Amino acid sequence: MKTLKIAIITLLAGITMASCDFLExxxxxxxxxxxxxxxxxxxxxxxxxxxxLSQPTFYGGDYMYLVAGDDLSHYGGSGRGxxxxxxxxxxxxxxxxxxxxxxxxxxxxxxxxxxxxENIDQVEGFATGVKEQYIAEARFLRAFYYFNLVxxxxxxxxxxxxxxxxxxxxxxxTDKQVIYDFIISEMADAADTGLKSAADLAYKPxxxxxxxxxxxxxxxxxxxxxxxxxxKRNATQAETKDYFEKASFYAQKVRAAGHKLxxxxxxxxxxxxxxxxxxxxxxxxxxxxxxxxxxxxxxAEGRIGNIIGxxxxxxxxxxxxxGSADPGYAYAFIYSTPKLxxxxxxxxxxxxxxxxxxxxxxxxxxxxxxxxxxxxxxxxKLAEVMAQYGPQSYQYAGDIEKTTATKNFSRMCAKYRREYxxxxxxKNYTSINxxxxxxxxxLLMIAEGENEANDxxxxxxxxxxxxxxKRAGLDELQKDLSQTEFRQAVKDERAMELCxxxxxxxxxxxxxEYVKNMRAxxxxxxxxxxxxxxxxxxxxxFNISDTYNYxxxxxxxxxxxxxxxxxxxxx
Numbered sequence: 001m002k003t004l005k006i007a008i009i010t011l012l013a014g015i016t017m018a019s020c021d022f023l024e025x026x027x028x029x030x031x032x033x034x035x036x037x038x039x040x041x042x043x044x045x046x047x048x049x050x051x052x053l054s055q056p057t058f059y060g061g062d063y064m065y066l067v068a069g070d071d072l073s074h075y076g077g078s079g080r081g082x083x084x085x086x087x088x089x090x091x092x093x094x095x096x097x098x099x100x101x102x103x104x105x106x107x108x109x110x111x112x113x114x115x116x117x118e119n120i121d122q123v124e125g126f127a128t129g130v131k132e133q134y135i136a137e138a139r140f141l142r143a144f145y146y147f148n149l150v151x152x153x154x155x156x157x158x159x160x161x162x163x164x165x166x167x168x169x170x171x172x173x174t175d176k177q178v179i180y181d182f183i184i185s186e187m188a189d190a191a192d193t194g195l196k197s198a199a200d201l202a203y204k205p206x207x208x209x210x211x212x213x214x215x216x217x218x219x220x221x222x223x224x225x226x227x228x229x230x231x232k233r234n235a236t237q238a239e240t241k242d243y244f245e246k247a248s249f250y251a252q253k254v255r256a257a258g259h260k261l262x263x264x265x266x267x268x269x270x271x272x273x274x275x276x277x278x279x280x281x282x283x284x285x286x287x288x289x290x291x292x293x294x295x296x297x298x299x300a301e302g303r304i305g306n307i308i309g310x311x312x313x314x315x316x317x318x319x320x321x322x323g324s325a326d327p328g329y330a331y332a333f334i335y336s337t338p339k340l341x342x343x344x345x346x347x348x349x350x351x352x353x354x355x356x357x358x359x360x361x362x363x364x365x366x367x368x369x370x371x372x373x374x375x376x377x378x379x380x381k382l383a384e385v386m387a388q389y390g391p392q393s394y395q396y397a398g399d400i401e402k403t404t405a406t407k408n409f410s411r412m413c414a415k416y417r418r419e420y421x422x423x424x425x426x427k428n429y430t431s432i433n434x435x436x437x438x439x440x441x442x443l444l445m446i447a448e449g450e451n452e453a454n455d456x457x458x459x460x461x462x463x464x465x466x467x468x469x470k471r472a473g474l475d476e477l478q479k480d481l482s483q484t485e486f487r488q489a490v491k492d493e494r495a496m497e498l499c500x501x502x503x504x505x506x507x508x509x510x511x512x513e514y515v516k517n518m519r520a521x522x523x524x525x526x527x528x529x530x531x532x533x534x535x536x537x538x539x540x541x542f543n544i545s546d547t548y549n550y551x552x553x554x555x556x557x558x559x560x561x562x563x564x565x566x567x568x569x570x571x
Contacts, residue, residue: 036119039126045116046134049141050289052109054302057101059288059434061303063502064088065098066152066551068308068334070504071517072495074541076335076412076533084537090518090544092552094571100554102152106145113142114162129194136194137208140216143186147220150176150183151506152551154230154568157561158182172563180224187213187220198257203282206433212286214253215437218445221247225452226510230549241453248449251442252460258282259439261471266355266389273305273420273432285442288434301429305416308334308500312362312418313369316427324394325371327362328418328425334500337521338409338530343496351473352496354385358414365398374398379405394419409530413500440497443468448490457486465489468497509549518542547571 035041054060069075069088076082085091092099116138120131142160149156158174160182191213198211205212225243228235260281262268267280275291278284290302309330315321316329336357344353353359359381365373374396377385382401416432418425443464450461466476477489494507508514521542525534552571558564 032115032119036123039123039130042116042120042123042126042131042134045112046138049109049112049116049138052105052112052141052145053288053434053436054290054300055105056303057098057105059302059304059436060290061307062098062102063434064303064307064334066102067502067505069541070508070514071521071542072337072340072499072504073334073413074337074410074533074538075333076410076538077331077333082533082536082538084540087548087551089537089541090548091540094552094555094558094567096552096554099551100556102551103149103554103557106149107157109145110142110159111163113138113145114160117142118162132194133196134194136190139186140190140195140208140213143183143190144216146179147183147216147223150179151223153553154550155179157564170561170563176227180220183220184217187217191217198259198282198285203258203284204277205284205287205437206277206289208286211254211257211259212437214250214257215285215442215445218247218251218254218442218449219437221250222445222448223506223510226512229512230509244449244452246449248446248453248460251446251449254285254439254442255446255464259285259442261439261443261467263471264389265352265472266392268435268438269355269415269417270389270392270420272435273417275422275431283439284435285439286437288436290433291431292429301426301431302434303428303430304434305418305421305430305432306330306428308332308413309416309418310358310362310414311412313364313372314427315369315371316425318369318371319424321371322423324396324419325373326423326425327372327394328421328430329427330416330418332412334413335410335533336413336499338524339521340495340499341409341411341530343492347474347492347496349472349474349496350384351388354381354388356413356415356496356499357411359385360399372396374400377401379403393417407530408532410533415500435501440468440471441494441501441503444490444494444497447493448487451483451486451490456483457481461486465493468493472496514549515544515546518544545570 035045052058056062065086065088067087069090075088083089086096087099117135120135123131146158155173155176156179157171158179159171163169191210195208195210195213198209201207201209221243225239225247228239260283262281262283268283271277271279271284272287288302290304291300305328309332310327311330311332312327314329315326318326341357344350344357360375360377362372363374363376364370377399379402382399418430418432421431447457447461447464450458462477462479469476477486481489491507491511495504498504505514508517519542522539525531525539525542528535547570550568550571553564553567558567
């Protein structure tokens, strides 16, 4: 069960920012000088640095609108027309609220970490090793928040001291390569000097472990290797070889840390949705934590499974409808593209296909909001699903199949299924954690790093691909693939394994393929062939330019920071 809970959000709001709720309460003067007195206070402040991850402007909500638009997924909507604006539709402006809020919440997390690191030495009474662990966690989180900034914006303002005044806040953008050096140094040093091993944390992924740091270092190195594509220049030696070698090196350290793939692909996601950790294997490495069902004073819920998830009817107000009759409400805003559908079909990947893309719809025989009585499966899917994860799902006696094969290859995401949440479910908020890093991703990063660093796949690269594919029920890759062929195999494998986990957009950017891959889907969407929503404004989501390799620097930042005089290209 989850162990790390958000308990200090309002306290830190008093330290780092002003809010209406805070101002309405009896005034209390909170400063680092009078707060960092005990190990317990330090622990609660550290929790506040973690809490940035679960904010509504980050993994708690908006992140899913900011980075979901890729060649495998798009904004849809159950019973409503698709949206037309925002980054998820690749139609944003420099005043986009979600973009602005994401920028500021990342800097809030950085400021909290800076404040913590400046004051932790005044605290006495720590048990052996605890202070070092706290410092390492704060350093890692600060580096992680900077990595998100660099991924999205490139060059950004950089500071490692806390903000003490509302004046003199003008800060120029720092070259992202300088920030990369900082991110890598901080993450690597944190792993060496204080972070606990995943085993020491009992493989509970709510808290940062050495495996977290090593896995994220691999991700940082892979993204850094592709910066030349965004800058439209020739790659350096480091970008063609060294960074990939480092990515493989750190990912291999995770491989040696006792992590394993869960026996079945769906086991990981059932745990995620059930408020459990690694019940069958130590696959989950890092999750952003959420808890509750929006009924208590502590508001620690998120939107995973609701914004993105398998659509179900709203039974939240009907206390007598529980269990299988109430599988949980989801807006189901995120739909697959036919490209993902065809990847699964063409590779014979029925296991990941039937879990990731909805193979059925919930039905109510008694009428709207009377309770789910059965599911209607796509033709040929009922027996197939029941032989896979069926016994671990809600059971319905009246399940049926469609009498004709589907003509729509765009389906809602089904990875995050609210039926595994505890009753009674809230309409809009869930306790489902956000998946940041899992072991399957690490194995695929090793495979990619080995292939690029060695001008072709090594035995280790093949072994890692074999491990992921075997779990999915797929054969090994043939052993004579060229570097180019293996590279494409890795890209396809990442698509089938990691779709809807918010890595794809950044994968495409670092491969230099974001614009090309998106534009390739325009005509298909416009035609409407096997893509029902395509001919609406959905096709416009894919007709993008190089502009979208970066987020826009918010107008709000440029209005108060006179040292930023130029936005990202074409914004």
